[in-house]
Every structure is written in C-alpha cells, then in structure tokens.
Amino acid sequence: MNAGETPGSSGLYHKLNLVKQLLPFSSVQPYAILFIMISIPYSVYIHIPFCRHRCGYCDFNTYAGKEDLIPPYVSALCREIELVSRSVGQRLPVHTIFFGGGTPSLLPIYGLQQILFTLHDCFDIQPNPEITLEANPGTVSPTYLAELHELGISRLSLGMQSAHETELNLLERQHNLEDVERAVDWARRAGFKNLNLDLIYGLPHQTLDSWLHTLKIALTLAPEHLSLYSLTIEHGTPLHRKVQNGTLPAPDDDLSADMYETAIEQLETAGFAHYEISNFAIRDQNGHIMACEHNLQYWRNLPYLGFGAGAHGFAGNYRLSNVLRIPSYIQHVQNGKVLAFPFSPATTSHTRIDQNTEMQETMMVGLRLTREGVSKRIFLKRFEKPLEIVFRNEIKTMTQNGLLEWAGEGGDTLRLTRRGLLLGNQVFMQFIGSSS
Numbered sequence: 080m081n082a083g084e085t086p087g088s089s090g091l092y093h094k095l096n097l098v099k100q101l102l103p104f105s106s107v108q109p110y111a112i113l114f115i116m117i118s119i120p121y122s123v124y125i126h127i128p129f130c131r132h133r134c135g136y137c138d139f140n141t142y143a144g145k146e147d148l149i150p151p152y153v154s155a156l157c158r159e160i161e162l163v164s165r166s167v168g169q170r171l172p173v174h175t176i177f178f179g180g181g182t183p184s185l186l187p188i189y190g191l192q193q194i195l196f197t198l199h200d201c202f203d204i205q206p207n208p209e210i211t212l213e214a215n216p217g218t219v220s221p222t223y224l225a226e227l228h229e230l231g232i233s234r235l236s237l238g239m240q241s242a243h244e245t246e247l248n249l250l251e252r253q254h255n256l257e258d259v260e261r262a263v264d265w266a267r268r269a270g271f272k273n274l275n276l277d278l279i280y281g282l283p284h285q286t287l288d289s290w291l292h293t294l295k296i297a298l299t300l301a302p303e304h305l306s307l308y309s310l311t312i313e314h315g316t317p318l319h320r321k322v323q324n325g326t327l328p329a330p331d332d333d334l335s336a337d338m339y340e341t342a343i344e345q346l347e348t349a350g351f352a353h354y355e356i357s358n359f360a361i362r363d364q365n366g367h368i369m370a371c372e373h374n375l376q377y378w379r380n381l382p383y384l385g386f387g388a389g390a391h392g393f394a395g396n397y398r399l400s401n402v403l404r405i406p407s408y409i410q411h412v413q414n415g416k417v418l419a420f421p422f423s424p425a426t427t428s429h430t431r432i433d434q435n436t437e438m439q440e441t442m443m444v445g446l447r448l449t450r451e452g453v454s455k456r457i458f459l460k461r462f463e464k465p466l467e468i469v470f471r472n473e474i475k476t477m478t479q480n481g482l483l484e485w486a487g488e489g490g491d492t493l494r495l496t497r498r499g500l501l502l503g504n505q506v507f508m509q510f511i512g513s514s515s
C-alpha cells in the first residue's frame with residue numbers, strides 16, 4: 080500500500096453517504112448501512128486509567144492508588160465491548176487495537192487476556208493486527224514482556240521521556256534510564272520487533288545539549304519508532320503551579336522550536352522517516368515506514384471505537400466520549416444495556432458530525448501527516464467534492480504564505496511545507512469553521 084492510500088476507504092464513504100441520504104441515521108439498523116459499516120476496518124482504543132503515581136505534568140484521565148479497581152474495571156471493559164458490538168449485530172472488522180493510559184502495563188496478563196478474548200469474540204480481528212500496549216519502563220519484567228508477546232501484543236510503546244535523572248525527577252516520573260535500557264533489552268529478548276519510545280522536550284531548565292544527549296541515547300536503543308512531544312504546561316497540574324509561583328521557569332518557545340528542528344535533522348540523518356509532526360519511524364525490509372497504524376487511523380480521520388473510562392470514539396458519524404471516573408464507568412456499564420450503535424451505556428457526551436465538520440476535521444488531522452498529507456483523489460472519493468474547491472480560499476492563502484504545498488504524483492497531495500511544520504496550529508485553525 081502506498082503511504083498516500085487510505086486503507087479500506089475506497090468508495091465506501093461514497094456509498095455510506097448515499098445510504099444516509101435515503102435513511103435517517105436514527106433508524107440505525109437498516110441492513111444496507113450495516114453491510115457498508117462492516118466493510119470499513121475499525122480501530123479500537125482501550126483506556127487503562129491506572130497509574131502508580133501521578134506525574135507532575137500529567138492531565139490525562141488516570142488515577143493513582145486505585146489498583147483494587149482493576150478486576151471490576153476489566154469486567155466492565157469486557158461488558159462495554161460486548162454491548163457495543165451487539166448493537167451492530169455483526170462482527171465489525173478491526174485492524175488495530177491500542178491499550179493506552181494511564182499505565183496499561185499495570186494490568187495483569189490475565190486481565191489483558193480477558194479483554195483480548197472478548198475483542199476476538201465480538202469483532203472480526205483482521206489478520207496480523209497491530210496491537211500496541213503502552214508501558215511504563217519501571218513496571219515491566221522479562222516474564223511479563225514475554226507473556227505480552229505471547230498474547231499477541233505486537234507493538235510496545237515505552238514512556239522513556241528523558242535520559243537525564245534530573246529531568247525525570249522534574250517530571251516526577253517513577254523510572255530512570257536503567258529501567259528503560261532494561262525494558263528495551265527484555266522486550267527484544269521477548270521477541271518484540273516494533274518498539275516505540277516517547278520523549279519530551281521543552282522542559283524547564285532543559286538545554287539543547289541535554290536534549291541532544293537524550294536523543295542520542297534513545298537512538299542507541301535502536302527503536303523502530305520515536306514520538307517526540309513538546310511539553311505543555313497543563314492548567315491545574317503540580318508543574319503548572321510551580322511555574323505559576325516562580326519555582327520553575329516557563330518553557331522557552333524559541334528553544335523548544337530549536338529542539339524540534341534539531342531533532343528532525345538528527346533523526347532524518349539516522350534514517351528515520353518523519354511521517355507525522357511528532358512521529359518518526361524507520362523502514363522495514365520492504366521499505367515500508369513502520370508508522371503507528373492505529374494513530375494513522377486518527378490522522379486519516381477514519382472510524383475508531385473507544386472503550387473505558389474517559390475513552391473517545393468516532394463512529395457512525397458521531398464523536399463520543401465516556402464518563403471519566405472509574406467507579407461511575409463501572410456502574411454505568413454494569414447497569415447498562417444495548418443501545419443504538421455507536422453508543423455505549425458509558426457515553427456521556429456525543430456530537431453529530433455533519434459533512435462540513437468531517438471535511439474540516441479531515442484537513443486538521445490529515446495535514447499532520449507530513450508526507451502523506453491530504454490526497455485530492457481520496458478526498459473526492461470520500462466526500463464527492465473536490466478538495467481544491469471546498470477549501471479554495473484557505474489553500475490559496477496558505478500556499479501563498481509558503482505554509483502548504485502541492486506534492487506527490489500529479490500534485491495530488493496537499494501537505495505542510497517545512498515552514499508550515501513549525502506553524503502547524505496556524506495552518507490547522509484556517510480550516511476550522513470554513514467550507515460550505
């Protein structure tokens with residue numbers, strides 16, 4: 080498959096839109112819609128909201144000291160998966176599964192096994208699915224990693240963040256560099272051939288040199304994939320309070336931009352393909368970029384189901400999110416019943432996505448893909464409208480300003496320029512509230 084192609088989307092959105100014009104979505108069960116729905120491969124996100132300790136910069140939906148809730152939470156997850164899948168009446172095809180958190184590596188193997196069994200029971204899991212699990216380096220052992228691999232987890236994502244003890248302490252991470260090195264070694268011995276390391280830059284007191292050292296150490300660990308995140312000081316976190324009261328300096332945006340640009344150069348020199356604003360991957364033996372297929376589903380604005388406390392989903396023309404707190408989630412699911420797809424008893428908010436919004440969102444997320452961008456051909460198939468007409472004004476302004484360019488075969492791909500990469504948010508905002 081070429082990088083610019085969208086898996087399984089060929090012609091399906093066209094057909095789906097056609098059927099929707101004939102049948103209101105509220106009468107959700109018509110056979111025709113189901114037939115089309117089951118032809119699109121879905122992604123599944125499973126949220127594991129447990130952590131041993133809450134890191135000082137974190138505002139994710141995760142809770143420390145609640146491990147006693149893991150068994151009922153796993154049961155609730157399985158029930159939610161069953162209820163949502165029964166609302167379809169058919170086994171939807173699923174090609175990627177992502178255990179995110181929180182700290183999914185806090186789940187015992189039998190808990191993960193239970194969830195995977197349920198997913199296999201309820202969905203048509205495609206051959207060789209990408210199954211990712213996020214792990215905290217300090218929470219794994221050789222046996223645990225070997226069992227994960229045995230279970231079919233094919234991709235491991237380790238939160239390394241930094242190679243420096245001082246920076247890890249500043250972030251209140253519960254691991255050190257040795258934990259990361261050991262975890263990588265054990266993962267390789269267990270048979271993992273697809274490893275990601277998460278790194279953070281733009282920290283208070285961090286210098287360009289210390290960041291380059293972190294990158295160098297990360298490269299010596301030979302991961303297939305690297306995700307680089309610029310630190311955001313989230314409101315209400317301990318780190319935010321320290322910056323507010325002057326205990327720590329606020330991140331320096333110019334220095335962060337330098338760190339980002341230098342990282343791109345270093346990683347490209349090391350043979351990594353920069354395929355998304357924050358993500359880099361090597362190529363496999365066939366020359367295929369080892370991108371995270373699950374995240375590609377988000378960036379291509381394709382459907383995914385989210386299970387668990389605070390999980391989000393995008394399916395059946397709705398964006399949905401689940402209740403945040405673990406006890407409420409368990410209660411909602413235990414007392415719940417089958418609803419119309421894609422709703423779950425844990426859904427607390429939903430937004431209907433009309434075609435205009437979907438087109439805007441497709442631009443917002445698709446332009447994050449630095450190579451693939453947004454394809455005119457795929458956009459036309461999906462929406463039956465030409466991209467260059469729908470967003471004529473935005474594209475004209477952004478190309479004139481040197482932020483967007485047409486590339487690829489026959490100029491089919493709209494993507495960010497090198498300058499646009501640094502001003503991505505400015506570009507994405509242009510597409511919000513536009514089109515007709």
Ligand code: SF4
Pocket residue numbers: 129130132133134137138139141180181182215238
């Ligand atoms: S381990 Fe990750 S999810 Fe858990 S508190 Fe730290 S940053 Fe947040």
